[in-house]
Amino acid sequence: MTIAGLFVVGAPGGTRQKTYPADPMTTLATLQVGQSTVIAASETSTLNGRRRTVATPVTVHYLACGRLPVGEDAVAVRLYKVDSxxxxxxxxxxxxxxxxxxxxxxxxxxxxxxxLANPKTASRLEHRPQS
Structure with a gap:
């Protein structure tokens, strides 16, 4: 499950759940082209038999706005780069x-x-959590 297709929440009853203390769409609506923001989030998951909750902030960059051809139409869109x-x-x-x-x-x-653009090489290591 997601919020507006952008922000992962997790499947009901799944082993991984993401929560946002504030509505990320409200924050998204405040951005102007060229601006970025960090949206607070945390992820609760079970790894190695251990249940943990860690901070997993989402960074959103408002790249551009314009029109995108979709079928026979040109749809007005906003382009966002989301780092989850x-x-x-x-x-x-x-x-x-x-x-x-x-x-x-x-x-x-x-x-x-x-x-969306999500090349298979889009993931990168950020850091190793401390035990």
Whole structure:
């Protein structure tokens, strides 16, 4: 599950849940082209048999606005780059905090993405959480 297709929440009853102390869409609405913001979030997950909650802030960059061809129409959109953090296990079964960067084209009318760019190489290691 997500909020507006941009902010991961997690599946009901899943092993990974993300919470936001404030509505991220309210924060998103305050941005102007070229601005960025960090939205507070935390993730609760079970890794290595241990349940943990860690800070996983989301960074949003408002890249541009314009029109995107969708079918026969040109849809007015805003482009946002969203850097989401997530706790994972690496190949050595050590916990890692990674960042996944995705660019979303959000139409002004519907509020859900009409396009996104998420190359398979979009994730990077941010840091290793302290035990």
């Amino acid at each position: 953090r997530s706790l994972i296990l690496d190949r050595m079964r050590k916990e890692q905090l990674t960042v996944t960067s995705v660019v979303y084209a959000m139409p002004l009318a519907s509020g859900f993405p009409v396009a």
